[in-house]
Amino acid sequence: MRKFRFRLQPVLQFREQKEEQALLAHSRAQREYLDRVEELNRTNSLLEESFTVCNEGPMRLENQFHLQLWRERLINDRDCRREDVARAGEKLERCRMEALEARHQRMILQKLKEKQLQAHILEANRADQKEVDEQGLRLFWCRRN
Known part of the structure; x- marks a missing residue:
């Protein structure tokens, strides 16, 4: 029996690469999304720190002014x-959908390859069984004559 050959193997390999x-x-x-979230958390913690500094006691006017500017910047x-x-989250979702679609296509x-392989194996088994049956019939007819 001939060896199984999947004719769409190059397409399957291309889809695996994709x-x-x-x-x-x-x-x-x-990774980009997690980095952006980390930056946001760092900025939020700096902003919270700027509010706790003013509770420590009275400040000079110029320090209050600098602190106000710092808060606005933060x-x-x-x-x-x-x-x-938000942009990184959208990109992450888009990439996730593309990965799922690529997996689905693969x-x-x-x-299809597995079905064709099973059909090939079934065909090979039938051919082998047919050959065995024919040999049995020949042997039977040879012994009978």
Whole structure:
């Protein structure tokens, strides 16, 4: 019997590569998202620290002015970082969907390959059984004559 050959093997390999690339893009997007969240948390903690400093006691007027400017800067940074986190989250979701779609496309071809392999094995088994049956019949007729 001939060896099994999946004619769409190059397409399956291409889809496997595409899935790997999508998974890498997803992991990079996830890392970027986590970095952005960490930056936002760091900015929030600095902002909270700036509010606890004023509770420690009276401050000079110029220190209060600098503290107010610092808070405004941190609030602006916090808003920018929130936008960055939102964009990174959208990118992460998009990459996740692309990775899922690439996996789905690969799985379709993988299932087709498995079905064709099972059909090939079944055909080979039938051919072997037919050959055994024919040999048995020949042997039977040879002994009978």
